Amino acid sequence: MSERVIAPKNRGFLFLDSHPGGCRQLVDEMWQAVPAPVTGGGDGPVALIIGSSAGYGLAATIAGLARAGVRGIGVCFEKSPARRTGTAGWYRTAATAQLARQHGRDMVFLNGDAFSDAMKEQVAGLLAERFGGRLDFLVYSVAAPRRTDPDTGDVYASVLKPVGSPHATKTLVFDEHGVPEVKEVTIAPAEGDDIEQTVAVMGGTDWERWVTFLADRSLLADGFTTAALSYIGSPLTAAIYRQGTIGTAKGHLEATARTLDELLGKSLGGRAVTSVNAAAVTQSSTAIPGIALYVGLLRGVLGSAMVAPIHQLVELWDQLTGVRPLDLDAEGRVRLDTWELAPAAQSAVTQRWSTATSETITELADLDWFSEEIRRLYGFSVPGVDYTAAIEIDVPWPTPTV
Numbered sequence: 488m489s490e491r492v493i494a495p496k497n498r499g500f501l502f503l504d505s506h507p508g509g510c511r512q513l514v515d516e517m518w519q520a521v522p523a524p525v526t527g528g529g530d531g532p533v534a535l536i537i538g539s540s541a542g543y544g545l546a547a548t549i550a551g552l553a554r555a556g557v558r559g560i561g562v563c564f565e566k567s568p569a570r571r572t573g574t575a576g577w578y579r580t581a582a583t584a585q586l587a588r589q590h591g592r593d594m595v596f597l598n599g600d601a602f603s604d605a606m607k608e609q610v611a612g613l614l615a616e617r618f619g620g621r622l623d624f625l626v627y628s629v630a631a632p633r634r635t636d637p638d639t640g641d642v643y644a645s646v647l648k649p650v651g652s653p654h655a656t657k658t659l660v661f662d663e664h665g666v667p668e669v670k671e672v673t674i675a676p677a678e679g680d681d682i683e684q685t686v687a688v689m690g691g692t693d694w695e696r697w698v699t700f701l702a703d704r705s706l707l708a709d710g711f712t713t714a715a716l717s718y719i720g721s722p723l724t725a726a727i728y729r730q731g732t733i734g735t736a737k738g739h740l741e742a743t744a745r746t747l748d749e750l751l752g753k754s755l756g757g758r759a760v761t762s763v764n765a766a767a768v769t770q771s772s773t774a775i776p777g778i779a780l781y782v783g784l785l786r787g788v789l790g791s792a793m794v795a796p797i798h799q800l801v802e803l804w805d806q807l808t809g810v811r812p813l814d815l816d817a818e819g820r821v822r823l824d825t826w827e828l829a830p831a832a833q834s835a836v837t838q839r840w841s842t843a844t845s846e847t848i849t850e851l852a853d854l855d856w857f858s859e860e861i862r863r864l865y866g867f868s869v870p871g872v873d874y875t876a877a878i879e880i881d882v883p884w885p886t887p888t889v
């Protein structure tokens with residue numbers, strides 16, 4: 488037992504501790520935001536969510552459980568409580584597992600490296616023993632800085648750089664007193680094998696490996712459907728995102744979807760798609776130069792008309808499970824980002840971006856919302872949570888009952 492009062496301590500957008508009570512409350516809120524389930528009764532389809540503890544993967548897990556009535560497995564990579572608290576994803580996973588249990592959904596969470604074959608073996612074993620040897624859905628939502636290639640042991644590192652020439656962008660930072668500043672930074676272009684390395688981490692290689700690994704063991708159900716998360720984004724961030732190293736990886740992921748779609752269509756009557764989601768404040772997205780400024784301005788323009796990840800993922804599940812037909816663009820992608828890229832929204836954000844300075848930023852961007860979103864990633868700034876009270880940090884990883 489280790490109870491303590493947890494105060495937010497941060498360096499920039501990174502916090503050293505997270506709050507178990509706040510994380511639990513946020514997971515509850517996400518669950519409550521999901522409209523009534525569309526389940527036909529019975530056990531529900533079997534789903535595997537990779538990257539289940541944060542951002543879009545957490546939204547996929549909660550929407551899958553609460554809306555589509557799935558059971559199955561969530562995989563993520565989180566740190567347990569020790570001297571410091573556990574990571575926020577540790578506590579969110581414990582809270583998600585508890586809600587799943589309360590709602591009678593058999594959901595097992597595995598903590599470890601999704602890129603490894605050991606994790607793939609573990610999932611294959613669980614599918615065979617616990618879930619009838621058939622997987623109906625796989626949602627792939629990993630954002631990681633590194634991947635070890637299981638065949639060679641090589642470690643690849645992804646970078647966030649423009650391709651071809653240096654790129655100067657405005658960026659949003661907060662000084663040590665939390666005062667916002669708009670700065671200009673110039674990012675050097677990719678060099679050496681930066682592009683290949685980034686594609687090796689954030690492209691489609693590991694997603695494809697998961698699908699073929701499970702297919703080779705006959706663990707995919709007829710009609711098996713898989714979706715991986717992608718992003719396009721605004722022309723304002725294109726040099727660093729879509730036309731940059733990470734965008735090249737997303738292009739690879741989307742090409743992988745087309746290959747897998749053909750393969751699964753022939754063998755199982757199945758599907759593989761990418762889901763292009765909209766900008767959201769997550770630990771991964773705030774690491775991308777310019778994105779914090781862009782998202783703050785987007786919120787300034789759209790306010791609560793921004794569609795939260797949980798609502799986007801309800802829509803994705805509805806399309807994957809056939810509540811509504813799959814609605815694909817010409818490139819075969821589900822588009823959940825149309826509200827972000829709508830011309831009116833983009834021209835308003837572009838206008839604000841061009842005039843944004845340290846002096847004007849608080850009027851142009853919704854920085855209160857942005858700062859709260861950052862804190863909420865760690866379970867802080869959650870209404871109804873008493874941050875002056877001591878709270879147990881030694882929350883165990885959820886173990887399945889029977």
Ligand SMILES: NC(=O)c1ccc[n+]([C@@H]2O[C@H](COP(=O)([O-])OP(=O)(O)OC[C@H]3O[C@@H](n4cnc5c(N)ncnc54)[C@H](O)[C@@H]3O)[C@@H](O)[C@H]2O)c1
Binds near residue numbers: 539632769
């Ligand atoms: N955040 C955005 O604005 C945005 C927009 C559109 C699409 N996306 C896409 O959504 C996906 C997820 O991004 P996010 O922003 O939600 O990220 P995130 O940082 O919030 O979550 C990443 C998840 O991946 C897991 N993870 C990381 N490394 C792992 C590993 N080695 N093994 C197992 N799990 C691992 C983490 O535990 C966490 O659950 C990415 O493909 C991203 O490009 C993000």
